[in-house]
Amino acid sequence: MVIAELAKIGFSDIRQVVRWRSITTVDEDAEPGEMLTSANEITIIDSDGLDEKTAGAIAEVSQTKDGTLKVKLYDKPTALVRIGQHLGMFRPVAHPGAPGKKEQAQADAETAGTGTGWGDDLDTAPTRVN
Secondary structure (H helix, E strand, O other), X not given: OHHHHHHHHHOOOHHHOEEEEEEEEEOOOOOOOOOEEEEEEEEEOOHHHOOHHHHHOEEEEEEOOOOOEEEEEOOHHHHHHHHHHHHXXXXXXXXXXXXXXXXXXXXXXXXXXXXXXXXXXXXXXXXXXX
């Protein structure tokens, strides 16, 4: 169920919630050069018209005092990363020249205890760095 909820968000499409288009009208009575008028039209789909998957991807629907409507979907990249992590898709990338796991383990074993005071000469006073 968790993966299904993440999939609703990760694979959501805002076009299932909001429709928009540009409208250009011709005003034949206007001055030459001012005959075209452009406007944008935005339509929000009624909640009754939304399927369960689309509704599950909506984080917020709000309206301001001046009547402006706002629709916000949940964060897609986060949902997709979580799905990918669950599926084991993301693994550390080896960089050229970087030691492999075996080499790193050997280096760690060789330096394990360095600077810990174990086996250091006890007659030597510690050095203080300010």
